[in-house]
Amino acid sequence: MNVGDAAQRSGLPAKTIRYYEEIGLIxxxxxxxxxxxxxxxxxxxxxFLRRARNLGFSIDDCRQxxxxxxxxxxxxxxxREIAAAHVTAIEEKVRELQSMRSTLxxxxxxxxxxxxxDCPILDDMAGAGAPGERAVSAGP
Numbered sequence: 001m002n003v004g005d006a007a008q009r010s011g012l013p014a015k016t017i018r019y020y021e022e023i024g025l026i027x028x029x030x031x032x033x034x035x036x037x038x039x040x041x042x043x044x045x046x047x048f049l050r051r052a053r054n055l056g057f058s059i060d061d062c063r064q065x066x067x068x069x070x071x072x073x074x075x076x077x078x079x080r081e082i083a084a085a086h087v088t089a090i091e092e093k094v095r096e097l098q099s100m101r102s103t104l105x106x107x108x109x110x111x112x113x114x115x116x117x118d119c120p121i122l123d124d125m126a127g128a129g130a131p132g133e134r135a136v137s138a139g140p
Contacts (some may be wrong), residue, residue, distance in 0.1 A: 001037070001038045001040075001043075002035060002036065002037075002038070003017055003038070004038055005038070006028075006036075006042065006046065007036035008082065009043045010043050010046035010047050011050055011056055012049075012050050017038075017046060017092060020046070020049060021036070023059065024063075025045075025049060025059070025062065025063060025066060026042055026045055026046065026049075027091065028042050030078065036040060045066065047106065048065075048075055049062055049067060050091060052065055052066075055086075056086065056090065057082075057086055061086060064082055066077065068082075107120055107121045107124055109120070
């Protein structure tokens with residue numbers, strides 16, 4: 001099947017499929033006319049990659065996971081290690097987002113939100129990183 005059909009069946013844009021081929025995540029056969037010819041196995045691999053990317057795995061993680069998926073002699077500990085590292089990264093990102101939310105909530109609370117030009121939100125952003133000026137932080 002061609003890339004358009006593969007896109008429809010896998011749920012991925014054709015551009016993404018071509019990119020995955022370019023970086024070596026998939027390698028569809030070529031028809032006699034030189035066009036890509038995606039098999040059912042290719043569609044399955046594309047769906048696997050779509051799910052992995054939807055879970056937030058990096059391209060490098062996807063490459064490792066795909067190799068492990070295709071290796072019937074794999075150790076599930078290897079897969080678990082990749083997934084656990086990803087969960088750790090997600091947890092760190094959640095902490096960062098919670099800190100950002102807390103800071104923004106404090107700034108919103110400090111802002112009068114009226115017609116006056118002074119704005120603690122803008123003042124904080126302008127002062128963040130300026131030597132000697134303390135920005136609002138989410139910390140204690």
